[in-house]
Amino acid sequence: MMSSFSNPSSLTSSSEEISNDAVFFHENALDKEKTIKSIGAALQMADDGELFLEQTLSESLSLEDGNIKSATFDVSQGFGLRSVIGEATAYAHASELSPEALERAIKTTQSLSKGYAGIVDLSPQRTNQHLYTDHNPLQGVSFEKKVALLSQIDAFSRDLDPRIQQVMVSLAGEWQRISILRSDGSLREDIRPLVRLSISLLVSTGNRMETGSYSGGGRFLYDRIINEETWQVYAKEALRQALLNCEAIPAPAGEMPVVVGPGWPGVLLHEAVGHGLEGDFNRKKSSVFSDSMGKQVASKGVTVIDDGTLPDRRGSLTIDDEGTPTERTVLIEDGILVGYMQDRLNARLMGMKPTGNGRRENYTALPFPRMTNTFMLNGSNTQEDMIHSVKNGIYAANFAGGQVDITSGNFVFSASEAYLIENGKVTSPIKGATLIGNGPDIMRKITMIGNDMCLDSGMGTCGKNGQSVPVGVGQPSLLISALTVGGTSLS
Numbered sequence: 001m002m003s004s005f006s007n008p009s010s011l012t013s014s015s016e017e018i019s020n021d022a023v024f025f026h027e028n029a030l031d032k033e034k035t036i037k038s039i040g041a042a043l044q045m046a047d048d049g050e051l052f053l054e055q056t057l058s059e060s061l062s063l064e065d066g067n068i069k070s071a072t073f074d075v076s077q078g079f080g081l082r083s084v085i086g087e088a089t090a091y092a093h094a095s096e097l098s099p100e101a102l103e104r105a106i107k108t109t110q111s112l113s114k115g116y117a118g119i120v121d122l123s124p125q126r127t128n129q130h131l132y133t134d135h136n137p138l139q140g141v142s143f144e145k146k147v148a149l150l151s152q153i154d155a156f157s158r159d160l161d162p163r164i165q166q167v168m169v170s171l172a173g174e175w176q177r178i179s180i181l182r183s184d185g186s187l188r189e190d191i192r193p194l195v196r197l198s199i200s201l202l203v204s205t206g207n208r209m210e211t212g213s214y215s216g217g218g219r220f221l222y223d224r225i226i227n228e229e230t231w232q233v234y235a236k237e238a239l240r241q242a243l244l245n246c247e248a249i250p251a252p253a254g255e256m257p258v259v260v261g262p263g264w265p266g267v268l269l270h271e272a273v274g275h276g277l278e279g280d281f282n283r284k285k286s287s288v289f290s291d292s293m294g295k296q297v298a299s300k301g302v303t304v305i306d307d308g309t310l311p312d313r314r315g316s317l318t319i320d321d322e323g324t325p326t327e328r329t330v331l332i333e334d335g336i337l338v339g340y341m342q343d344r345l346n347a348r349l350m351g352m353k354p355t356g357n358g359r360r361e362n363y364t365a366l367p368f369p370r371m372t373n374t375f376m377l378n379g380s381n382t383q384e385d386m387i388h389s390v391k392n393g394i395y396a397a398n399f400a401g402g403q404v405d406i407t408s409g410n411f412v413f414s415a416s417e418a419y420l421i422e423n424g425k426v427t428s429p430i431k432g433a434t435l436i437g438n439g440p441d442i443m444r445k446i447t448m449i450g451n452d453m454c455l456d457s458g459m460g461t462c463g464k465n466g467q468s469v470p471v472g473v474g475q476p477s478l479l480i481s482a483l484t485v486g487g488t489s490l491s
Contacts, residue, residue, distance in 0.1 A: 024053040024179050029098050036185045039081075042106040043183035048084040048344055049109070050322060051181040053097070054363040059138055060172040063150040071143075078363040083109035084345055093364045126188075127325035131309060131316050132219035134191040136175040141222050146171055149226055157201060157235045164239070165209065166202035171195075173222060180323040188323035194218070194314070194470060196459065197225040199234045203242040210248075212241030216457035218314045241398075241417055248431035251418065251487030257393035258435065258483040259386045259421065264398060264456040266473035270374050271404040272411045272439035273304060275464065277331050277339075278357070278369040279346035281406050288409035288440055289337060297337045298443035301379050304332040306341050308356055308372030314458040315373040315472035319356070322367050326356035331374075332443075343369045361467040370464060375474030379449025383477040386448045388424040394433060394485060395419045395426050402435075409439035412486075434486035442480050450477030 024030065035051070043049040055077045062069045079102070080093040090112035092105035154167045173195045180188040196217030203210055214237040217225055225231065260268060281287035289297060298304075308326025310316050317326050322344050331339050342350070343358030346369060359370035387395060395418060402413030415433040419426045455474035462471045 024055070024097065030102065031099070034099070035102065036181065038102065038106060039181055040183050040185060042081070042110060043083055046083045046085055046112070046183070048348065049082045049183060051102075052080045052082070052321065052360070052363055053179040053181070054078060054080075054176065055178075056174060056176040056362065057136070057138055058172070058174040060170065061146055061150060062168070062170040063154055064168045065166060066151070066154055068147060068150070071147075076362065079105070080360075080363040080365070081105040081109050082366065083112050085112050087345075087349065088112055089345070089366060091366050125325065127319065129309060129318055129325065131311050131318050133193055133221060135193065135221060137173045137193050137195050137221045138175055141226065146222075146226075149231075153199060153231055153235060156232060157199065157239070160235065160239050161203070161243070163203050163205055163243075164201050165204045168198075168200040168202075170198045171222075171226070172217075178321070180319075180321075182323065186323075188319055190318045192219060192317070193221065195220065195222050195225060196314075197231060197234065198459070199231070199238045201235070201238045201242050203239070203246060205243070205246040208246045210242050210245035212238040212243070212245060214238045214241070214457070215459035218312045218458040219316060220312045244417065244429050245431060248429040249420075251415075251430040251433035251485065252394070252420070253485060253487040255482050255484050257390045257421075258480045258485065259383065259390065259393065259395045260475075260478045260480065261383075261395070261397040262450060262452045262477050263454045263474060264459075265396060266375055266456065266475035267399050267401065267460065268411075268413055268435070269304065269376055269475050270371065270460075270462070270471070270473045271402050271413070272409070272437070273298075273332075273443060274306070274371050274374045275404055275406055276409060276439060277304075277306075277337075277341060278371070279340045279342040279350060279352070280369050282340055283346045283350050286407050288407065288438075292337045293340075295337055296335050297440055298332050298335040299446040300335045301449050302332055302335050302443060302446055303330070303377040304374070305330055305377065306355075306357065306371055306374045310373050310455075310472070313373050313455065313472045314460065314470045315371070317356070317359075317372060320354075320358045320367070321360045322354070322358035324354045324356045324358060326372060329355045329357070335443075341369050341371060343367055359469050361469060365467050368465065370469055371462060371471050373455065373472035373474070375455060375472075376449070376453065376476065376478075378451050378453045378476050381448040381450050381477075381479075383450050383452060386450065386477060386479040387421055387426055389448070389479065390421045391423060393421045394430065395421050396433065396435065404439065409441070410437070411439060412436050430487070432487055436484040436486055442483060445481045445483070446478050447481045448479035452476050
């Protein structure tokens with residue numbers, strides 16, 4: 001099993017109880033009471049299940065070479081009905097919110113009723129947590145202002161350095177509202193904003209052309225990323241990375257110590273460890289961490305958390321896509337495996353409790369365990385101490401992304417910003433470095449943990465089983481005593 005990580009009029013409340021009359025029943029042909037009765041009857045003989053209703057408004061604009069390259073706006077609406085008996089799942093979905101479409105879905109899911117297991121899952125507890133605004137970011141700024149903003153960013157970026165050959169800017173926003181109706185008639189609702197700004201620059205210096213980029217966003221309105229102070233920082237950082245790449249020499253190859261930077265490099269932790277701690281892989285014994293609960297799986301001092309309750313973060317959710325409130329889940333504590341991330345199905349079959357990690361890309365997809373914001377806690381070392389302790393190695397400050405084989409734990413990552421470490425000092429920038437290793441192996445090779453933990457800027461998207469969801473990552477600086485570096489210059 002492969003998993004990958006890539007780098008590119010509102011209601012009154014975004015808590016789960018929005019109003020007595022859910023908007024999906026108020027605005028469509030569905031009658032609330034009849035729907036509750038129908039879903040209750042459809043799931044009466046099921047272990048678990050729900051009706052998931054979704055409406056998503058999304059937009060994206062991109063500029064390239066001074067011109068608007070694309071501008072899109074989309075409205076997506078539909079439902080998914082799930083019935084679960086034992087390990088088996090029946091699922092039906094439709095983009096039509098009507099009694100007729102729902103009746104067809106019910107008939108489809110009822111085909112699973114034979115062989116009822118008789119283990120009924122109680123509805124998740126309610127929550128009053130409010131992690132992000134319920135306002136629609138798409139309505140706060142006019143289309144004309146968004147176009148003018150992209151042009152302003154283009155002009156500012158080109159004025160930064162005459163060697164800039166191309167400027168690419170993209171702005172994206174989303175407003176999603178969901179309702180989850182369970183068999184007992186309980187209703188869970190959430191409203192989820194999401195915005196992101198990305199800037200990429202192409203620089204030419206003599207006979208070399210290189211790119212640099214920077215992105216950021218989260219569950220808030222556009223004002224946090226389209227203010228001048230913020231986007232100018234993004235543009236300057238993209239330029240710094242591009243110019244750095246123009247100076248980079250070929251990366252060495254071989255096994256060596258690696259210092260990994262804080263923040264976004266937590267994507268390494270996400271891939272190398274995080275996916276292996278999702279409940280479905282461990283229930284099926286397909287994770288390298290299966291049967292390791294309570295055992296030492298990392299160096300002492302390593303504590304890994306998945307936390308969906310961080311306000312405004314890209315990976316945060318008030319409730320997951322099954323209606324369970326998200327929480328702060330300790331996965332590894334002082335090197336000991338103490339928890340998995342769970343959805344309802346896998347938690348029930350493993351005799352554990354759901355952790356609010358049941359996520360789906362949209363109403364057409366089944367939920368399964370996914371990360372939210374996954375990060376490692378601080379240690380006591382400084383990054384300077386780590387670098388000073390390395391005679392010959394590399395410092396990986398930033399990553400472009402990577403992938404992992406869940407069963408073996410083997411991973412490969414591409415470093416977008418890295419440097420040589422020579423005699424305890426950071427020297428030349430390097431290009432083409434890939435980090436190759438095994439998740440459990442490198443977790444035991446962490447010899448120093450920094451005191452500089454931070455989260456990423458809000459740009460991560462995680463892929464699993466063909467579904468993509470927004471996530472967050474983070475970590476302090478780390479010293480890994482030995483890691484295979486793939487490069488073009490043999491050391």
